[in-house]
Amino acid sequence: MADPMHQFEVTKIVDLPDFSIPGLGTIDMAFTNSTLAMTLAAGLIVAFFAAVTARPTVVPGRLQMIGEGVFSYIDNLTESIIGHEGRRFFPYVFTIFLFILVMNLLGMFLVFTSTSQLAVTATLGIMTILLVLIVGFVRNGAAMYKLFVPAGVPWYMLILVTPIEFISFALRPVTLALRLFGNMLGGHVALKVFAGFVVSLGALAAGGGLGLLAIPAAGLSLAGVVALTALEFLVAFLQAFVFAVLTCVYLNDVVNLGHHH
Amino acid sequence: MEAEAAKFIGAGLATLGMIGAGIGVGTIFGGFLQGATRNPSAAGGQFTNLILGAALTEALGILAFVLGLLILFAA
Numbered sequence: 001m002a003d004p005m006h007q008f009e010v011t012k013i014v015d016l017p018d019f020s021i022p023g024l025g026t027i028d029m030a031f032t033n034s035t036l037a038m039t040l041a042a043g044l045i046v047a048f049f050a051a052v053t054a055r056p057t058v059v060p061g062r063l064q065m066i067g068e069g070v071f072s073y074i075d076n077l078t079e080s081i082i083g084h085e086g087r088r089f090f091p092y093v094f095t096i097f098l099f100i101l102v103m104n105l106l107g108m109f110l111v112f113t114s115t116s117q118l119a120v121t122a123t124l125g126i127m128t129i130l131l132v133l134i135v136g137f138v139r140n141g142a143a144m145y146k147l148f149v150p151a152g153v154p155w156y157m158l159i160l161v162t163p164i165e166f167i168s169f170a171l172r173p174v175t176l177a178l179r180l181f182g183n184m185l186g187g188h189v190a191l192k193v194f195a196g197f198v199v200s201l202g203a204l205a206a207g208g209g210l211g212l213l214a215i216p217a218a219g220l221s222l223a224g225v226v227a228l229t230a231l232e233f234l235v236a237f238l239q240a241f242v243f244a245v246l247t248c249v250y251l252n253d254v255v256n257l258g259h260h261h
Numbered sequence: 262m263e264a265e266a267a268k269f270i271g272a273g274l275a276t277l278g279m280i281g282a283g284i285g286v287g288t289i290f291g292g293f294l295q296g297a298t299r300n301p302s303a304a305g306g307q308f309t310n311l312i313l314g315a316a317l318t319e320a321l322g323i324l325a326f327v328l329g330l331l332i333l334f335a336a
Contacts, residue, residue: 175323178324182326182327246313
């Protein structure tokens with residue numbers, strides 16, 4: 001059976017000279033298939049929205065309708081979770097949602113999924129949590145400690161609650177990165193495994209004799225591949241959406257610290 | 262027992278953690294459907310909360326899955 005992990009191998013397309021930062025070590029600057037997929041995703045988003053906004057009309061056409069739909073969907077999301085200040089964080093949430101969505105969808109069409117690389121998802125997770133920390137400290141200053149000390153909790157409970165709140169906050173970037181990575185990796189491995197079944201069972205059936213019994217099993221695997229492909233398209237959207245929602249929720253925690261709305 | 266065999270058994274055992282995530286996500290969607298069939302007009306507004314809860318629960322299953330991968334490929 002074909003190796004299901006082979007599709008996640010990062011290969012160099014154009015080898016560029018290494019870039020060295022004193023004190024940090026060298027960085028391999030090679031243009032890999034992962035970089036290609038990400039560049040393509042970014043290019044597609046820019047091209048799509050350039051096409052959408054090229055000839056804007058008061059009564060939107062089909063293309064403009066799609067673009068405006070995506071735009072207002074995320075706009076409503078930030079507004080409903082963060083509140084009236086949500087619009088200030090809309091550009092970041094919208095960018096990260098589109099980038100992840102297009103990378104996930106490209107993974108369904110190309111051979112490579114950038115979001116199945118932990119390095120990529122970890123970068124996105126770290127970016128998000130850095131934004132949360134910066135916004136939190138700029139807005140609240142030292143009052144950031146309230147994040148770990150929920151209001152209205154008696155002091156003897158705080159001994160227990162504060163460490164739990166702190167650990168759960170520290171784990172946010174980790175789970176953010178691992179959720180996207182694990183979902184995309186797991187889904188694509190399952191797809192490849194089922195596709196491998198079709199081929200190996202088909203080869204068994206081609207041998208004739210008792211091997212012909214493998215034909216229904218191969219057909220079942222093929223149906224499994226089709227169903228999983230549909231599921232993966234759903235997961236591709238859902239994971240981008242979840243990342244956007246969680247970014248909003250974490251931002252809301254520090255933007256509206258201490259007062260619920 | 263060979264170390265290689267123990268590794269595979271360990272990876273399989275690690276993924277058992279996904280059972281809990283499966284039960285959890287099932288409970289969330291079950292609860293949502295119960296609420297949604299009783300009050301369909303309020304169902305749409307809770308979609309974000311539904312996905313959020315499912316994602317947070319699922320993360321723990323994904324942790325188990327990643328642990329299995331780590332045992333298989335990283336150690």
